[in-house]
Amino acid sequence: MDISFNQSLPKTGSLRAGRERFAFLKRDHFRRNLTWFLMALPALVWIFVFKYLTLFGVWIAFTNYKVRRGVFGSEFVGLDNFRFLFATDTALRATFNTIGLNLLFIAGGTIAALFLAWLLYEIYASKLTKYYQTMLLLPRFISWVVVGYFVYALLATDNGLINMFLRSIGLPPIQWYNSPQYWSGILLLVSLWSGMGISSLIYLSGMLAIDVQLFESARIDGANKWQQFKYVVFPMILPLVVINLLLSTAYILNADFGLFFQVTRNQPLLYPTTDVLDTYIYRSLIVTQNVSMAAAAQFYQSIVGFVLVIVFNWIVRRIERADEPLSLF
Amino acid sequence: MDTDRLMNWIGRFSIHLVVLILGLCCLIPLLLILSASFTDEIALTRSGYSLIPSQFSTSAYEMIFRSPQAIVRAYAVSIFTTVVGTIIAVFIMSMLGYALSRPTFVLRKPLSLFVFFTMLFNGGLVPYYILMTQYLRVQDTIFALMLPYFVVVYYVLILRTYFAALPGELIDAARVDGAGEFRIFLTIALPLAKPALATIALFTALNYWNDWTTALYFIRDPQLYPLQYLLYIIQSNAQAMQLQSGVGVNLGEVPTQTTRMAMAVLATGPAALFFLFFQRYLVRGVTLGAFK
Numbered sequence: 001m002d003i004s005f006n007q008s009l010p011k012t013g014s015l016r017a018g019r020e021r022f023a024f025l026k027r028d029h030f031r032r033n034l035t036w037f038l039m040a041l042p043a044l045v046w047i048f049v050f051k052y053l054t055l056f057g058v059w060i061a062f063t064n065y066k067v068r069r070g071v072f073g074s075e076f077v078g079l080d081n082f083r084f085l086f087a088t089d090t091a092l093r094a095t096f097n098t099i100g101l102n103l104l105f106i107a108g109g110t111i112a113a114l115f116l117a118w119l120l121y122e123i124y125a126s127k128l129t130k131y132y133q134t135m136l137l138l139p140r141f142i143s144w145v146v147v148g149y150f151v152y153a154l155l156a157t158d159n160g161l162i163n164m165f166l167r168s169i170g171l172p173p174i175q176w177y178n179s180p181q182y183w184s185g186i187l188l189l190v191s192l193w194s195g196m197g198i199s200s201l202i203y204l205s206g207m208l209a210i211d212v213q214l215f216e217s218a219r220i221d222g223a224n225k226w227q228q229f230k231y232v233v234f235p236m237i238l239p240l241v242v243i244n245l246l247l248s249t250a251y252i253l254n255a256d257f258g259l260f261f262q263v264t265r266n267q268p269l270l271y272p273t274t275d276v277l278d279t280y281i282y283r284s285l286i287v288t289q290n291v292s293m294a295a296a297a298q299f300y301q302s303i304v305g306f307v308l309v310i311v312f313n314w315i316v317r318r319i320e321r322a323d324e325p326l327s328l329f
Numbered sequence: 330m331d332t333d334r335l336m337n338w339i340g341r342f343s344i345h346l347v348v349l350i351l352g353l354c355c356l357i358p359l360l361l362i363l364s365a366s367f368t369d370e371i372a373l374t375r376s377g378y379s380l381i382p383s384q385f386s387t388s389a390y391e392m393i394f395r396s397p398q399a400i401v402r403a404y405a406v407s408i409f410t411t412v413v414g415t416i417i418a419v420f421i422m423s424m425l426g427y428a429l430s431r432p433t434f435v436l437r438k439p440l441s442l443f444v445f446f447t448m449l450f451n452g453g454l455v456p457y458y459i460l461m462t463q464y465l466r467v468q469d470t471i472f473a474l475m476l477p478y479f480v481v482v483y484y485v486l487i488l489r490t491y492f493a494a495l496p497g498e499l500i501d502a503a504r505v506d507g508a509g510e511f512r513i514f515l516t517i518a519l520p521l522a523k524p525a526l527a528t529i530a531l532f533t534a535l536n537y538w539n540d541w542t543t544a545l546y547f548i549r550d551p552q553l554y555p556l557q558y559l560l561y562i563i564q565s566n567a568q569a570m571q572l573q574s575g576v577g578v579n580l581g582e583v584p585t586q587t588t589r590m591a592m593a594v595l596a597t598g599p600a601a602l603f604f605l606f607f608q609r610y611l612v613r614g615v616t617l618g619a620f621k
Contacts, residue, residue: 029433031510032433032510033433033434033435033436035509035510035511036427036428036431036434036436036510037428037434037436039424039425039427039428039510039511039514040424040425040428040429040436040440042421042424042425043421043422043424043425043444043479043480043485044425044440044443044444046421046479046480047443047444047447047480047482049460049465050457050460050477050480051447051450051452051482052447053460054452054456054457054460055450055452055456056456057452057453057455057456057457057459057460058452058456060455060456060459067463070463071459071463116348116351119344119347119348120348122341122344123341123344123345123348126345128345129348131352132348132349132351132352133612134605134608135352135353135355135356136351136352136355137604137608137611137612138355138356138359138601138604139355141535141539141600141601141603141604141611142359142539142597142600142601143538143539143540143541143557143596143597143600144539144541145541145557145558145560145561145564145593145596146359146362146557146560146593146596146597147358148561148564149362149560149564149589149590149593150358150359150361150362150593151358152564153358153361153362153365153378153590154358154361154378156377156378158374158377159373159374159375159376159377159378160377160378161361161377161378161379163377164376164377164378164379193354193355193358196351197355201612225340254451257542258541258542262561265564265565266565278454281453281454281455282454285454285455285458286458286545286546291455291459294454294455295455298452298453298454298455298456301453302450302451302452302453305450305451306449306450306451309449309450310449313449
């Protein structure tokens, strides 16, 4: 409701004068809308080009793409690209790695974030908590390149901190960058390092919203800290946890390119456990320049991803409380 | 009762201890880089990475500052894209957010749908790469580094919510005074939305500063390497140092490991300071959901 519209209506004057005034206001209304539209336009153009035009890119998955011929000039080959894609072990391996590692990150990340949030909740009154939070949040704002640097400082075969330590206690050093079997664990630790602070903040705000009287009565009933967590905190923030789990599961086919590319130093020897769809697509597209293969993998990452987001958002919508909407739409 | 209080105190103390250790775990990797950058190259090779330099030396920094062309150039590129990119991005995002927050805007509903529907799908790298290189043809230009972050739909959502909550009386009063819509936006809405703008600007600036993927996809010209990408190039190919910049001529003379670590320190420093100064805006951004 536009209040100014009413306020600036003529208070006195003949009917004709009033109509003229009204016509002026209508023109004003139009001008105002035009201004708003023009203000929105730059961003709208960007969204149209980068979000909607790129949707035509899915067509590439069905063509033998040649740069010279362009997206729609290239020869249509039906499902051939997909047949080739799934004939190679690499694409399947990348898919399994993406899903497996994401499940690991989701499970580990949720448990760690809940635990940390609870610890912070218990000492929330302390002045020190602010400083702890600063420390815990910092990693998310360090670029993956630099993360790759310090992981190297830790894991370098000859002089990395961990191998120096292993040597000092008489154990043989490990060739980390040649040993794919360790990397699910290493990547989990790095992703926890990076994201734990931020996700704990979300659960912490959920815990702070819990009525303290619940804790009082639990304490009077003789509940210890663990029982308080189990019977008060956990049930209260369970909806938040479930919703976060669902929303992250919707993105299970999307991996963080920086984590998998920089932290592993893009070591081919590690691909068996660290190659994910995003790194596979990058390599096919830019390194080996097999655009059609990349597009086929991209197609199912995008399409399956879209379906998952729609389905999981629908589920979240069914279970969320009306007063705090959490789904995307 | 006294034992109770003691137990309570011990409990509290141990929680503080655990959180402090976790917090230190967040910092220690960065200290490892800092320490390595101040270590003598030969000592680093011999006695390895440690939290305290085994043999203190500033030769890595001296080496960088003796012929700093590459890093100065990369700094210039990163600062330019971060500053100009952030200004443009925040401006066009807040214009869109403001327009979509106006209750009497006749296109509000359809345009909101057009904008926010894009949050559900993602064409991915392949079409994006072809769009940038074959159609927009921005590869190897400074625009390639700025274009990708001009609009983040989630930030538009946050800005729209913020603008919608601004008191309507001020805007109406300005309108009665005869101010045009664009002037109202510039002189009233934007200043009132400063906290939200600061949060979005900060996240956008960090996106730009920490970005290396855009350069990985679209930049081949060493003159246009942003800082993080230069770091990546140096890491992925220690010889790139000689080829790209002329920092050191003879590999035997170059304290490669320590120089790389010193470069990492120089590249992370500004982002870390940024973070510390504007922490409260970042925390607000996190609670608003700006960081997904």
